[in-house]
Amino acid sequence: MDVTVVWRRWLARHDRVRDALPAVPLVVVAVAATAVGESSWHEPRWQEAAWTALSCLPLAVRSRWPLHVALVTLAGGLTLMALVPGIDTPPGATLVALYTLALLGSRRTAWAVGLLAAVALTGVHAGTHGGSPVSGAGLLRFDVAIAATALGRAVRNRRDHLAKARERAERAESMQEEEARRRVAVERVRIARDLHDVVAHHITLVNAQAGVAHHLLRTDPDQAFQALAHIKDNSRAALDELRATVGLLRQPDDAPGARAPIPRLADLDRLADGFRASGLSVEVTRTGAPAPQASATELTAYRIVQEALTNTHKHASATRAAVLLDYGPHSLRVTVTDDGRSDPVKGTSTGAGTGTGHGLIGMRERANAIGGTVTAGPRPEGGFQVVAALPLSLAPASV
Incomplete structure (x- = not known):
């Protein structure tokens, strides 16, 4: 079995692990970013990395309470920016929470919180770094918050579109099955009606002719012989029509020749002859x-x-x-x-x-x-x- 499929199924059964999974790369990136200097590598600033890991803790329940997690991570990110000077990267936990809110929450709530986070991150960064809110660094924080929200809405819209398409396909398939069942029921009624007509007609004639033969067998053997001949003809005709009618059940399709021969009005004279004989x-x-x-x-x-x-x-x-x-x-x-x-x-x-x-x-x-x-x-x-x-x-x- 494909490893990717197994991994996805395992994550689907462990939603808390799945929700907390983005925290791992966020902490790794935070540790690496604090270990990079202007000219060489140095020991990471573990205090900043610890703050980043702490801000990622709410992500473990982001699919259950997306709005609460978005507000808590935004507050934690703003606090981290205010207390730890020199942070130049936007808070990753906040971006993940904004994406989750846009994916699972309503559109109005997602965009309201996304705009609030974009303005707050831009304002706090400008205040802690003494720059302008419309500077490149300030606009970067505004843009990434909006981008996280927009990405979540795009994925949500795509999922909704696929779900509607799947629903339409299932409905169409269900309607096709229902139509097929209806057609089968109509065909069964038609065949049952034909069988009733064929059996009732020919058996009635055979019964009448058998009575005539029985009555004339001793007194007029020639007439009795003719009645028996009519019984033979009618029984053969009944078998032929029954074979043609029941044969419809074995046809793979409704081809024009599948129902032949079909009785027509030109056959009424022969039908009348059968009744005259009885x-x-x-x-x-x-x-x-x-x-x-x-x-x-x-x-x-x-x-x-x-x-x-x-x-x-x-x-x-x-x-x-x-x-x-x-x-x-x-x-x-x-x-x-x-x-x-x-x-x-x-x-x-x-x-x-x-x-x-x-x-x-x-x-x-x-x-x-x-x-x-x-x-x-x-x-x-x-x-x-x-x-x-x-x-x-x-x-x-x-x-």
Whole structure:
């Protein structure tokens, strides 16, 4: 492991040691500065070095009480300058404390204390050395105090900027995950709806045809044989649609070919043939000028017709049903009627408009998903009616 990383982690666990660490170079510099003469080295002035070390003691708690430490070190630095004549270097502990205050404290407090320290250091130096506050030495103390504060604010601003950028990145990632979960939930509902339509339709037909075959097996073997053939065809079609629908779960993406084949309105005649074979007479009529429509509209219309006919055959005891496709300039109107009875107990599309069954709910959900509507209820002359109004073209989804 990198030594630098280990060292930083150790310092993060020992904040008092980390806070006091700048005192070491400050004392070393103070001892070296007092040992330098005009022409040669001499013994350090240990009294001045001791005062410097003493002024650095508050730094051990600078991250906990930055304002108090800044004021205490400023007072100690000014006292050292006043009591020990000949000090020409600015008090290092005060500069470190000003930097810490600017890094951890508020901007107004940091600049107020920084300006106070700059003026006080300049004034005391001018008074103890008999010079002008605007001389080079006086301005040096003013500048270093302001520079320490400015450096602390710059580091603080950079950290705040990085924290905001990290927060935005985390928020964006969270939103992406939430959007992905939402899309998965929508896709699961869509696949579950397709599975419901496929299974309900084909199993209903298979059940009806099996009943016909069972009834005619002894009296009319030829008709029973045809019913069994229809059962075979419907079960194969059910397996094919189930395989295509469940296969969506294995697709790595939503490529255009991943959902093929998709039932279309051109397949309604074949759908009607399946119901006719099971004993329900279905008539499909088209009016208006057929116009190009979105694939989602075709699929929705097909599934609504499929679900309505399935419920009619399963619950309404109907003998005839009619499907009307009326093409308008901007919408497609799908009407499915039958001559059966209404059964509110079932809670299906034959439920006298109760709308409590999964079939009718699924129809409405499909239509609402593409901006259409579905209404259902008993007809005054008898039977039941489902009407769907679907847009031919879909508006782009807003982001």
